[in-house]
Amino acid sequence: MFKEILKDKFAGPALIILLVMYLCIACANFIAPYSKDFSDRAQAYAPPSPVYTVTAEGKLSLPYTYNYVRVFEPKLYQNVYKLDKSQKHYLRLFAKGEQYKILGVIPCSIHLFGTDKGGRFYLLGTDINGRDVFSRLLFGGRISLTIGFLALFILFPIGLLYGGISGYFGGWVDILMMRFAEAVMAIPSFYLLIILASILPSNMTSAQRFALIVVILALIGWAGFARVVRGMVLSIKNEEFVQAAETIGQSKLGIIIKHILPQTTSYVIIAMTLSVPSYILSESGLSFLGLGIQQPDASWGNMLKEAQEYINILYRPWLLTPGLLIFVAVLCFNLIGDTVRDILDPKGKLR
Amino acid sequence: MKIWKFIFKRILQTIPLLIIVSFISFFIIRLSPVDPLAELRLNPSISQETLQREKTRLGLDKPIIVQYGLWASSFVRGDLGVTSSGEKVSTKLAERIPNTLVLTLIVIFMTWIVGVPLGILGAVYNKTNLDRILTVLSSVGMAIPSFFFAILLLIFAVKTGWFPVGGLTSFDFNDLSFGGKILDLTKHLVLPVTVLFTISLAGLQRQMRANMLDVLDSDYIKFARAKGLSEGKIIFKHALRNAINPMITLLGFEFAGLLSGAALTEYVFQYPGLGRLILEAVMKSDINLVMASLMIGSIMLVAGNLLADILLILTDPRVRGE
Numbered sequence: 150m151f152k153e154i155l156k157d158k159f160a161g162p163a164l165i166i167l168l169v170m171y172l173c174i175a176c177a178n179f180i181a182p183y184s185k186d187f188s189d190r191a192q193a194y195a196p197p198s199p200v201y202t203v204t205a206e207g208k209l210s211l212p213y214t215y216n217y218v219r220v221f222e223p224k225l226y227q228n229v230y231k232l233d234k235s236q237k238h239y240l241r242l243f244a245k246g247e248q249y250k251i252l253g254v255i256p257c258s259i260h261l262f263g264t265d266k267g268g269r270f271y272l273l274g275t276d277i278n279g280r281d282v283f284s285r286l287l288f289g290g291r292i293s294l295t296i297g298f299l300a301l302f303i304l305f306p307i308g309l310l311y312g313g314i315s316g317y318f319g320g321w322v323d324i325l326m327m328r329f330a331e332a333v334m335a336i337p338s339f340y341l342l343i344i345l346a347s348i349l350p351s352n353m354t355s356a357q358r359f360a361l362i363v364v365i366l367a368l369i370g371w372a373g374f375a376r377v378v379r380g381m382v383l384s385i386k387n388e389e390f391v392q393a394a395e396t397i398g399q400s401k402l403g404i405i406i407k408h409i410l411p412q413t414t415s416y417v418i419i420a421m422t423l424s425v426p427s428y429i430l431s432e433s434g435l436s437f438l439g440l441g442i443q444q445p446d447a448s449w450g451n452m453l454k455e456a457q458e459y460i461n462i463l464y465r466p467w468l469l470t471p472g473l474l475i476f477v478a479v480l481c482f483n484l485i486g487d488t489v490r491d492i493l494d495p496k497g498k499l500r
Numbered sequence: 501m502k503i504w505k506f507i508f509k510r511i512l513q514t515i516p517l518l519i520i521v522s523f524i525s526f527f528i529i530r531l532s533p534v535d536p537l538a539e540l541r542l543n544p545s546i547s548q549e550t551l552q553r554e555k556t557r558l559g560l561d562k563p564i565i566v567q568y569g570l571w572a573s574s575f576v577r578g579d580l581g582v583t584s585s586g587e588k589v590s591t592k593l594a595e596r597i598p599n600t601l602v603l604t605l606i607v608i609f610m611t612w613i614v615g616v617p618l619g620i621l622g623a624v625y626n627k628t629n630l631d632r633i634l635t636v637l638s639s640v641g642m643a644i645p646s647f648f649f650a651i652l653l654l655i656f657a658v659k660t661g662w663f664p665v666g667g668l669t670s671f672d673f674n675d676l677s678f679g680g681k682i683l684d685l686t687k688h689l690v691l692p693v694t695v696l697f698t699i700s701l702a703g704l705q706r707q708m709r710a711n712m713l714d715v716l717d718s719d720y721i722k723f724a725r726a727k728g729l730s731e732g733k734i735i736f737k738h739a740l741r742n743a744i745n746p747m748i749t750l751l752g753f754e755f756a757g758l759l760s761g762a763a764l765t766e767y768v769f770q771y772p773g774l775g776r777l778i779l780e781a782v783m784k785s786d787i788n789l790v791m792a793s794l795m796i797g798s799i800m801l802v803a804g805n806l807l808a809d810i811l812l813i814l815t816d817p818r819v820r821g822e
Contacts, residue, residue, distance in 0.1 A: 159636070332520035335805075337797045339760030340778055344528065344790060347782040430645055434764050437647050438779065453648065457768070459665075462655050472648035480643035487639070 153492050160488035163481035170478060174290040178249040180261045181284035182270060186445055187247065189269070191219060192279040194465055195230050198271045200240065212240045216269050238268025274467035276455055282467055286474060289447035292359065294478060296448075297428030300366035301421055308371040309417070312378025313405040317386050327379065333372040342369055342431060346440040355446045362441055366428050374420060378413055385412050415493040422486040426479040433475050449475050506813050514802050521802075522575070525794045526568050529787060546586050554581055554788075575795065581788035583781075589792045592777065597796065599668060600766075600773035604758045606689065607696040608751070611704050616744070618701075619708020623716060623743075624735060634705065641702030646761050650695045650768035663691055666770035688771075695765045700754060707750055711743040718742075748812045755804035759797055774800075 155161045173180055198214045215232040222229050244263030251257050264270045272283040315326040345365045349358065385391065386409060394404050435441035436450025444451065449471035455461055456468050541551065557574055574581070580589035622634045657663040664670060668688050669681075676684055715721065716739055724734045763775030770776070774793055781789035 159639075328516060328520060332517055332524055334756075335517055335521050335798050335802050336525065336794065337756060337759040337763075337801055339763045339775075340794055340797050341528075343763070343779060343782050344525075344794065347785065348529070426643065433645055434647060437764070438767065440782075453651075456651050459654070459658060462651060463658060469648075469651070472645060472651070475645050475648065476643050479645070480639060483639050483643055 157488045159484045163484040167481045177287035181287045182263045183281040183284040184247050185288040189279040195275045197274045213237045238264040285447040289449050293449040296432045297425045299363045300428050303367035304371045308374035312375035316379035316382030317405050330372040338369045381413050385409050419490045422489045426482040521798045580792040583789045584786040596774045596777045611701045615701050615704035618705045622709035623712030638702035638705050641698050647764045653691050692769045715739045715743045745816050752805035752808035756801045
């Protein structure tokens with residue numbers, strides 16, 4: 150299947166972009182010049198650092214940058230950033246920086262790029278706390294790009310089993326289970342999402358919070374999925390191989406899990422790839438409202454929270470970059486999902 | 501007569517559904533550790549009398565099942581309690597629901613007017629460049645996070661000054677003439693409608709295209725072509741009618757999606773709708789308001805689905821089993 154996706158005009162590049170993104174967040178410690186919590190309060194909202202390759206005298210030089218200094222401008226009555234041109238800071242590949250641990254064990258302090266001692270290099274500027282936006286984008290991506298998958302791995306087994314049992318047993322079990330699923334679907338999903346997120350106690354560690362957000366996201370989507378699975382099970386359960394399994398005395402749950410549910414694999418794969426984006430969007434929306442991932446942890450949604458202020462969006466456009474990344478990631482997932490559907494379900498039977 | 505029986509049956513089905521919804525939403529909120537009256541107690545302008553009345557209305561000292569019964573019976577009677585600032589929940593909701601309805605109805609109307617023809621175009625010119633462009637555009641439309649798009653439009657509005665930023669009416673709304681009022685409302689609606697329109701248009705266009713492709717592939721269309729019918733007649737007289745039927749079911753889903761999608765958009769544009777109301781209520785942990793708006797949102801969704809189903813019963817004889 151990978152080959153077919155790669156051959157596609159849209160899905161191929163999309164897959165490559167996504168792979169690069171996942172590689173980047175996997176190596177976030179190495180690629181990011183600063184750690185997720187590194188902050189310099191004196192450099193709040195510093196614009197992206199300029200890179201010079203030609204000196205003031207017009208000579209070519211290795212790329213270098215200047216540090217920012219914050220100056221109070223009495224006429225404008227605000228702080229402005231000026232470049233401190235007295236000291237050049239050369240950019241370096243594999244520069245020494247803050248220490249981190251490879252795979253959580255091996256200590257290392259080499260970063261992909263950085264400056265020589267005393268320099269600061271903000272590729273995409275800084276946020277309100279003087280934290281490097283580029284570094285936080287990488288660490289935030291770890292959360293934003295994985296949370297959807299994790300939710301799916303909780304949601305799909307539940308939905309499969311629920312739909313399987315409901316469809317196979319039929320009768321009262323079916324009616325009761327389906328009415329319940331329909332009721333869950335009848336609650337506007339985003340309303341349910343924010344209510345569930347808001348009743349989370351505020352004294353949780355960030356890992357606990359992350360796990361619970363995953364669970365909440367999973368709680369939203371299972372019902373619709375279970376309903377489709379039930380419909381498929383209804384048509385599968387009268388097939389001969391199911392009757393054969395019944396005759397040799399296979400248990401009911403065994404028949405559902407071993408014989409019926411595997412028949413729905415193509416649909417499950419299609420539904421999974423097509424629903425990853427909606428979970429990425431839900432998480433970012435939730436964090437954007439301040440109900441999802443909390444500071445100081447980064448996620449693309451909560452980084453965009455700062456873009457809610459007019460002043461920020463007008464004068465500090467680099468704060469909008471997380472939105473751009475969400476857009477690119479979701480677009481890529483959508484393009485791949487469409488292609489996967491065309492490959493597995495060329496006649497559109499499963500829709 | 502048979503039609504009416506079907507419709508009646510369908511309406512009856514919604515009642516148990518709403519009861520289960522109320523169960524779910526009641527227990528989610530009541531089982532959370534939040535004290536439902538905490539905000540009311542903290543507000544010094546709330547009288548002891550009101551507080552006491554709320555206590556008896558919710559029956560907080562009684563077991564949870566009894567509490568549910570009390571809440572449900574007062575809900576059915578239209579008594580939704582007071583918000584944390586002491587206003588009646590029902591008046592607050594009555595203010596907000598029309599705003600959200602106006603927004604969603606305009607969006608649905610526009611997406612249908614634009615989305616259906618674009619879907620037909622995509623299907624008729626399948627695999628040509630036009631179709632590819634439409635597909636790419638719809639992928640882009642589906643991928644934009646609504647709140648991000650809303651923020652971008654805000655920048656645009658602030659920079660150009662063409663559109664007012666936020667709200668539904670200007671501060672001098674009451675002094676305007678009738679025409680001026682309409683113009684003012686329209687100006688405020690343009691941006692939120694644009695956001696929701698772009699996002700829901702993409703989905704609708706795709707669905708319409710897929711339906712149309714299915715129908716165009718069927719035997720009776722081939723037969724119509726074989727007997728030499730003009731392409732226009734084939735598409736508009738034979739294919740369109742069958743392709744548009746499944747879209748009616750989608751109408752209900754679209755309404756549901758819009759209710760959810762509108763929440764974030766309303767929040768960014770400070771639009772006084774139901775979505776923003778529930779968000780504010782959640783953030784202030786205003787339990788009465790949260791419960792009531794959750795129920796109202798669900799009722800609107802169920803009603804939307806119901807309307808779509810009734811429409812389908814009326815238009816499609818196959819649903820009635822004829």
